[in-house]
Structure formats: structure tokens, C-alpha cells
Amino acid sequence: METMEEFERALKSRDCQKILEILDDYLEKIENEDELRAFLEKVETLILKCEGSDAYELAHEITHIYAHLGELDKGIEIYKKLVEKYKEEREKYLDALYHLADAYEHFGMPNKAIDVYEKLLELEKKIGNKREEALTLAHIAINYDELEEVDRAIELMNEASKMFKELGDERNYLVSILDLAHFHYEVGDYNRAEELILEVLKSPRDAEIEVNARIVDAEIKAAQENFKKAFSALRFSLLKALETEDLFTLAFEALYEFITGLFEEKLYKEIYENIESLAEPFEDTNPEYTKFFIAIGELAKLKEGQENRYEEVYTSIEVNEFKELLDELKKIGTTVLKIGF
Structure with missing residues (x-):
């Protein structure tokens, strides 16, 4: 009972952070679909009154529930409403567009993700924010890869990678190089993929980049039937x-x-x-x-x-x-x- 009372108090006070904290416990107490749908309606209303990351975290959780119910469109609609809400506030509008595109990407709709990312890219070019432009290009490339249009993915990721290098953004540059290695591996260009992995591994890097680099390296070595080196790469990764x-x-x-x-x-x-x-x-x-x-x-x-x-x-x-x-x-x-x- 306490969790339900906490939920009602958080709704009344528009405490989005509190809703996130008790969400899982509250969901466990819901007994039927009618209760679940009533809960979803209440939280949807709250999301549109939330600000910042809390709104998008809640939207993400609620969209997962709608996806489980086979009604993903209802979850995506929440993101669209947030885009509409911030249409006259440039920075918040850009942020809302990004989260809508990210939702499409996360829930397996790369075509729609690309459409929104491209709209975002146009706005970023007008503003002149080169780092955000490069990040958006990288996202578009990844979604083209999901559509198995790998040549286009390579073209766009190369563009993003060049921008990261010019900006001195070492981490995102290495991540883009790693993505390129994976793309070249997918089209069977193992030599180029290996060159890119070596470039990543010779640079100062954090653990996450190295772990992912070793995993991609293992894929490349296995494709070349060099299983000893594939296992060695996985060992280093682990x-x-x-x-x-x-x-x-x-x-x-x-x-x-x-x-x-x-x-x-x-x-x-x-x-x-x-x-x-x-x-x-x-x-x-x-x-x-x-x-x-x-x-x-x-x-x-x-x-x-x-x-x-x-x-x-x-x-x-x-x-x-x-x-x-x-x-x-x-x-x-x-x-x-x-x-x-």
C-alpha cells in the first residue's frame, strides 16, 4: 500500500524522479491490464509536465511497457508530444528530436530514426554546432548499417570521424574508427578492418573502447579462420x-x-x-x-x-x-x- 500512496503523492507533486525510483515496485503491485492502462495514462500526463532527463527516462520506461503490450506506437507518441511541446524553445526542441530519433533507433525502426536524425542534422548545421553534427552523422551511419546499406554507413561514418578528429574529440574519434572497422568487416574488407582496429588499440583509450575493439577484432580473426587469435582477442577483452x-x-x-x-x-x-x-x-x-x-x-x-x-x-x-x-x-x-x- 505504501508504494501506491507514494506514487499518488509523487503524481500530485509532479515528482518525476520519485516516480522513476518507485516505478518497478509499483508495477509489481498492478494486478490486471485495466490497472496497468490507468497507470500508463497517469504517467503519460506527468511526463509532459516533467523537465530534462527525467521526462525522457520515464518516456523510455513507459514505451517499453507499451511495446510489451504490442502497442509501441503509443509509446512513440509520447516522444512526439515532447517534440511538439518544445517547438518554440530551440535547445529543448533539438534535445526532444534527438530523443525521438533515439527511441526509433532503440525500438528497431531505423528508417524512421534516419528521418528524424536528418531533420536534426539540418538544424545543427544552421546553428554551427560541429560536435553535435558529427554525433548525429554517426547515428545516421549506424542506422544505415542496420538497414544493411553498409556502403552508405561507411561514407557517413568517415565524414563523422573526420569531424571528430578536427575537433580534437579523441574518444568519439576512436569510437567512430571502431564502428568503421565493424562496417568494413561486414562487407568482407578484413584488411581495412584490421588496420582500423590497430589504430584504435595503439591510442590511449578507456576500457570500454578497448573491450569493444577486442570483440570486433575477434570477429575479424574468426572470419579469416584464425581462431587462435580470435580467442586471444576475446581473452584480452574479458x-x-x-x-x-x-x-x-x-x-x-x-x-x-x-x-x-x-x-x-x-x-x-x-x-x-x-x-x-x-x-x-x-x-x-x-x-x-x-x-x-x-x-x-x-x-x-x-x-x-x-x-x-x-x-x-x-x-x-x-x-x-x-x-x-x-x-x-x-x-x-x-x-x-x-x-x-
């Missing part, structure tokens, strides 16, 4: 990501996706010959990870029909999440033969 929890999650998920792909392609030898390079660094600090990676190698041997210790290692693992991931890998390629009489 170790660098130890600096922060979010980064480690990113690196670990990329690694698991990579390994899943190898199982799907039945590249078992490539797995068990290289997986120990991932296991070794965790022997002293977190042996559960070591056991997990060893189990992956043993599973690859099992699937290839070789002698293995999979069950022994699997049983020794104490982290249930690791066992669940291994179970998923074990299912890959397994089919049930149904015979009708």
Missing part, C-alpha cells in the same frame, strides 16, 4: 572488462555468443584447442570461470565423439547459471527423431 561489472557482462555475452556460433557450425576442434587460454587467467581469482571454460572444451570433445571429462567437470561446477549456459550449448545440433507408424 580481462580488460574486469575493471567494471557492466563491461564484464558485455564481454562475457559476446564471448558466449561467439562460442555458440562455433558450436552451431560444428567447429569443435577450434573450441577445445583454444578454450584453455580463457580458463587459465581465472584459476586463482575465480575457479568457477575456469571450470566453466574447461567444461566448454570437454563438451566440444563430446560432440566430436572424442574421449572427454564433460560430466565430471560439469558436476563440479557450483554456479547454476554456468550449468544453464552449458545445457544450452549441449542442445545445439540435437534433434529428436520422430517416426510415424
Whole structure:
């Protein structure tokens, strides 16, 4: 009851930050769809009275709920209303346009995202804000990549990258170079992709850029069938990501996706010959990870029909999440033969 009373008080006082704080707890107490829709209407009204980042954070949360209900357009409409609200206030209008474009991008509508970003770009050119112009160009490039128009994405990202370099914006310059490496990898230009990755890795950089660079490097090396170097890149990515929890999650998920792909392609030898390079660094600090990676190698041997210790290692693992991931890998390629009489 207290959460519901808090919610009503926050609505009355237009305390958008408080609504964000109690949102998850409040949603858990909603019992049916009618209650949910009534809640959404109340919060929508509040969003239009909020200012700054709180309004957009709430819009993002509410749009996710509408998307879950299969009514994404209703969520997007909130962003459009914010654009309309700030039409006569230039800076706030630009910010609202950006968030509308970002929403289209986030919810998988790249064509519409591009349309709004291009409108934003025109306004930024008139103002002469070169940094924002470069950032918007980069966003447009990423959305063209989503549409598989990679040549256009490369053209625009090159333009953005040049602008970042001229502005002395080192971080965004490196991010743009990393995106370009990924684009060139997608079109099969591995040599150019490798050149760009080397440029990123030779420069002073933060952990996030390095982790992502190593992941892209692993993709390039795997495409060239150099699996030893691909695993080495992923190892560096994982170790660098130890600096922060979010980064480690990113690196670990990329690694698991990579390994899943190898199982799907039945590249078992490539797995068990290289997986120990991932296991070794965790022997002293977190042996559960070591056991997990060893189990992956043993599973690859099992699937290839070789002698293995999979069950022994699997049983020794104490982290249930690791066992669940291994179970998923074990299912890959397994089919049930149904015979009708």
C-alpha cells in the first residue's frame, strides 16, 4: 500500500524522479491490464509536465511497457508530444528530436530514426554546432548499417570521424574508427578492418573502447579462420572488462555468443584447442570461470565423439547459471527423431 500512496503523492507533486525510483515496485503491485492502462495514462500526463532527463527516462520506461503490450506506437507518441511541446524553445526542441530519433533507433525502426536524425542534422548545421553534427552523422551511419546499406554507413561514418578528429574529440574519434572497422568487416574488407582496429588499440583509450575493439577484432580473426587469435582477442577483452561489472557482462555475452556460433557450425576442434587460454587467467581469482571454460572444451570433445571429462567437470561446477549456459550449448545440433507408424 505504501508504494501506491507514494506514487499518488509523487503524481500530485509532479515528482518525476520519485516516480522513476518507485516505478518497478509499483508495477509489481498492478494486478490486471485495466490497472496497468490507468497507470500508463497517469504517467503519460506527468511526463509532459516533467523537465530534462527525467521526462525522457520515464518516456523510455513507459514505451517499453507499451511495446510489451504490442502497442509501441503509443509509446512513440509520447516522444512526439515532447517534440511538439518544445517547438518554440530551440535547445529543448533539438534535445526532444534527438530523443525521438533515439527511441526509433532503440525500438528497431531505423528508417524512421534516419528521418528524424536528418531533420536534426539540418538544424545543427544552421546553428554551427560541429560536435553535435558529427554525433548525429554517426547515428545516421549506424542506422544505415542496420538497414544493411553498409556502403552508405561507411561514407557517413568517415565524414563523422573526420569531424571528430578536427575537433580534437579523441574518444568519439576512436569510437567512430571502431564502428568503421565493424562496417568494413561486414562487407568482407578484413584488411581495412584490421588496420582500423590497430589504430584504435595503439591510442590511449578507456576500457570500454578497448573491450569493444577486442570483440570486433575477434570477429575479424574468426572470419579469416584464425581462431587462435580470435580467442586471444576475446581473452584480452574479458580481462580488460574486469575493471567494471557492466563491461564484464558485455564481454562475457559476446564471448558466449561467439562460442555458440562455433558450436552451431560444428567447429569443435577450434573450441577445445583454444578454450584453455580463457580458463587459465581465472584459476586463482575465480575457479568457477575456469571450470566453466574447461567444461566448454570437454563438451566440444563430446560432440566430436572424442574421449572427454564433460560430466565430471560439469558436476563440479557450483554456479547454476554456468550449468544453464552449458545445457544450452549441449542442445545445439540435437534433434529428436520422430517416426510415424
